[in-house]
Amino acid sequence: MRTWFITGVSSGFGNEMTRQILAQGDRVIGTVRSRKKMKDLIVRYPDTFDCQLLDVTDVPAVHRTVSEAFEKYGEIDVVISNAGYGLFGCAEELSDAQVDHILATNLAGSIxxxxxxxxxxxxQQRGRIIQISSYGGQVAYPANSMYxxxxxxxEGFCESVAQEMAQFGIGMTIVEPGGARTEFRYGSAKIANLMPEYKSSHAFLDMLDASKNLAPGDPVKMAARIIESTGQNPAPLRIVFGSQALKATIECLEKRIDEYKAQEELAASTDIISK
Incomplete structure (x- = not known):
């Protein structure tokens, strides 16, 4: 039996991964802000599902919850930082409170x-850390600036930590899903106070409307691929899910590389030339 620690298990990928992991006989310490949606799993898996209340913006509570989990179970095989949400709106449309909260949740909470x-x-000299990111960690669109x-x-944090922890046998994987049919789009997404001046950047409204545009990604399959990735050695640093997401990521990175290569003369012009 392996032991998994997963944040944000009440919906989305966190919930689907938890269900699959418990079904295969492993233990899950899953964090939620409310246990209401988890009653079925709490009843069905009383010995292997440890449901903990946690708001990842509460830093002392994060440290306490993680420490208590390791101390209770001795070792944890996989830690999955999954809690997070989407915030849509152009930079000028966002409130200070919205900016602060998404940074505290998605970025500082994960860190x-x-x-x-x-x-x-x-x-323990072993284990796997998985950070649920997005192909939006490589590709940017309007009205998504804070996300x-x-x-x-x-992603920058995880890529650095991956290098620090490799010497201790710890693998790090950044998961970059494309659009999926989860509550991330159809339930938990937050929208700024939209301004008519930015109407041309509000295409995301159709994306969030399930009656107009269903995401192509299957959360059940994506959750299964995440779980399967923990068996890969060495750990893949990045995994992209969704053919559209992979295509957009490759196109973005190729364009970025071309732009950098065109700057070779400019970059060299700022070097100190020793005589």
Whole structure:
């Protein structure tokens, strides 16, 4: 039996991964802000599902919850930082409170979950950390600026930590899903106070309307692929889900590389030339 620690298990990928992991006989310590949606799993898996209340914006609570989980179960095989949400609106349309909250949840919350687990995983000299990001951690669209800020940011953090922890046998994987039929789009997404001046950037409204545009990604399949990835050694640093997401990511990175290559002369012009 393996032990998994997963944040945000009441919906979306977190919920689907939890259901699949419990069904295969493993243990899950899953965090939620409310246990209401988890009653069926609590009843069905009383010995292997440990449902913990946690708001990842509460940093002391994050440290305490992670520490108590490791101390209770001895070792944790996989830590999945999954809690997060989408915020849509152009930069000028967002309130200060909206900016602060998504940074505290998606970015700082993910960082603190991982930081809290590191000393325990370093001592056990094995394990896997998985950060649920998005292909929006590589590709940017209008009216998604703060969501992209959190995902670009957490990917840089994870890529650095992956190098730090490799010497201790800890693998790190950043998961970059494309659009999926989860509550992320059709329930939990937050929308700014929209301004008519930015109407041309509000195409996301159709994306969030299930009657107009269903996402192509299957959350059941994506959850299964995430679980399967923990068996890969070495751990893949990044995994992209969805053919459209992969295509957009490759196109974006190729364009970025071309732009950098065109700057070779400019970049060299700022070097100190020793005589």
């Amino acid at each position: 603190q979950i991982i930081r809290s687990a590191l000393p325990y995983m370093r001592l 992209h800020a959190t995902k670009f940011g957490i």
